[in-house]
Amino acid sequence: MTPESYFISGSSIQPFKDESWESIERDPRGLLLVWAQPKPRSTYIAAMDPTQGITGWSRGTRTEGDHKTDNGVIEIFEVDGEKITEEELDAENNPVIDRLTKKPRLITRYRDVQVAEFAAPCDAVEIARVADILGRIYKGADEDACELIWESWPGCGMLTTQELLRLSYPNLWHWEHISDEAEQTSALGWRSTRESMKLLWYRARRHLMQRNAIIRSQFLLDEYSNAEIDLEKMRARAAYGSHDDRFMAANLAFWAGHRWTYDVERTSEIVTTTPVLDYQRFAPTFEDEGLLTFEDWRSARVAEMERD
Secondary structure (H helix, E strand, O other): OOOEEEEEEOOEEEEOOOOOHHHHHHOOOOEEEEOOOOOOOOOEEEEEEOOOOOOOOOHHHOOOOHHHOOOEEEEEEEEEEEEEEEEOEOOOOOEOEOOOOOOEOEEEEEEEEEEEEEEEOOOHHHHHHHHHHHHHHOOOOOOOOOEEEEEEEOOOHHHHHHHHHHOOOOOEOEEEEEOOOEEEEEEEOEEOOHHHHHHHHHHHHHHHHOOOEEOOOHHHHHHHHHEEEEOOOOEEEEOOOOOOHHHHHHHHHHHHHHOOOOOOOOOOEEOOOOOOOOHHHHOOOHHHHOOOOHHHHHHHHHHHHHHO
């Protein structure tokens, strides 16, 4: 699925028609790739992985070798954007038969859908300005902007946080603490520690293995496929010569989009194929006795008692 390409300059976003898709495909940095336009009733999550980058970098000032610099990345997903109804399969991939209908049982699943991606080796302040624009465009059902999660600590993410506050971004994700119970803190953004990154990877891996996300970007897919496991930290990392900025941002999007600190994982829901009787409505069964109303039924019972 070929995305639409846009160039961002200041607060302006314009279609990018200066290069063919074949050229963009070789190097998409600095362009906004869009697979789906925002919808007013959808829920979106924006996730950002800032980097030290190159201050003042733009697509027009690319130099040889700057592709080795880490990208600042913004990934935007429509949360539960696709609803799929399919046959439930057992461990041997055979359809599960409903014992009441004698037909294959149907289940409904929801998938997150990637709608936009921006990646460029811009610095931590400049990527915040891009996120401010995109989050307000993809506000969906939220009042002013979709929720934004980003890596705020350690490193250059503090600069990103300062810029987001200066821009008055209205829907910032708060760090969550788990002790005896889960609770939201006053700290802004994702805090990367050995344990938090391990937990993030475990959850995101489950989400992907259960086919709960639709990834449109071939560049994000490449990063996932080229990732390797850090056996010491028990999390995924970029292989030598590759990047992991896109999949780091995508993992954050999955976490914030599903509130995994608080909520249980969403599971497949069985589609009801037989009506559930409301016995309070259908008892007594007047139709079986040829009666139309409750008054008719009561009169008939009184008449029977008098005869007895």
